[in-house]
Amino acid sequence: MTTPTINPVSFKRFEGDFAGFSQDLGGSFARYGFAVISDHPLPQARIEAAIGAAKAFFALPDEVKRAYVVGVGGQRGYTPFGIETAKGAEHFDLKEFWHMGRDLPAGHPFAAYMPKNVWPAEVPAFHTEIAWLFNALDAMGRKVLEALAAYLKLDRHFFDSTVDQGNSILRLLHYPPIPADGPNIRAGAHEDINVITLLLGAEEAGLEVLERDGQWLAINPPAGSLVCNIGDMLQRLTNQVLPSTTHRVVNPAPERRGFSRYSTPFFLHFNPDYEIRTLPGCVTPEHPDRGLAPITADEFLKERLREIRLL
Structure with missing residues (x-):
């Protein structure tokens, strides 16, 4: 039996063959819950600069990093090693991370949902480079949603007003070297809470997706x-037409255990007051209505953050 593979979809087709791009991208999501986008427009030099700033922060002494722990459920600043635990898991993940969210102007109505960002003074380039990455991935995520709207036979710009002030998070992840075998892994099996996740820095092995037959x-x-x-x-909104697939980050092979792994997932969220209500066009004989009550994006988020011990 051949092992399935997720074939990359070139972003160059977004302009030249939007219908085909949308169909192939949406088809990958419908089949796997995941897609790989090649030829994206983000400049590699800027990506490397942002990851370099993240590496510089994670290399700081532990007591310096802990000064940036803020009490907002891990939604801003630093979360130390050994805190986050996958839903239902017994052992914590082998990672530390930093969160940046959307910058809002003074008096914005969503200020109660989105705490102010904090910035490490010890890494001068951090603010500029990380804020650039947040905005670049936010814009890229809206392009992905534009294609998914077309795939779902919605207006191409259906999602624009649902995420334009979304409670999105850029996570800078550091998985330290693994000294020895143990019960913990870098990231336990989980599904993401948000609308879509965009991940850079996944070239270092470890990311695995749970297939329909139970294989990774x-x-x-x-x-x-x-x-x-x-x-x-998005799984809830689309009545599971687009599935949120279980995934994990496993520990490296012995020859790579001495190396850190860095990645920068961007968790794109709906606006806090957006009501997640099953799309009528996603109720079909193959996907009967699951009868889920509408829930705001903020209520859904808080429910899930409690489950993973961040709130």
Whole structure:
């Protein structure tokens, strides 16, 4: 039996063959819950600068990093090693991370949902480079949603007003070297909470997706690709036409255990007050209505953050 693979979809087709791009991208999401986007327009030099700034922060002494722990459920600043635990898991993940969210002007009505960002003074380039990456991935995510709207036979710009002030998060992830075998892994099996996730820096092995037959499928994207997956919010909105697939980051092979792994997932969220209500066009004989009550994006988020011990 041949092992399934997730074939990359070139972003160059977004302009030249939008209908075909949307169909192939949406088809990958419907089949796997994941897609690999090649030829994305983000400049590699800027990506490397942002990852370099993240590496510089994670290399700081532990007591310096802990000064940036803020009490907002891990939604801003630093979350130390050994905190986040996958839903239902017994052992914590082997990672530390930093969160940046959307910058809002003073007096914005969503200020109650989105805390202010904090910035590490010890890394001068951090603010500029990380804010650039947030905005670049936010814009890229809207392009992906434009294609998914077309795939779902909605107006191409259906999602524009649902995410334009979304409570999105850029996560800078550091998985330290693994000293020895143990019960913990870098990221336990989980599904993402949000609408879609865009992931850079997945070239270092470890990311795996749970296939329909119960086997784990390794995701090995070509260098310079963007890995994207469906989150629980979009799965709920689409009545599971677009599935939020279980995935994990396993520990490296022995010869790579001395190396850190860095990645920068961008969790694109709906606006906090957006009501997640099953799309009528997604109720079909293959996908009967599951009868889920409408819920706002903020209510859904808080429910899930409690489950993973961040709130």
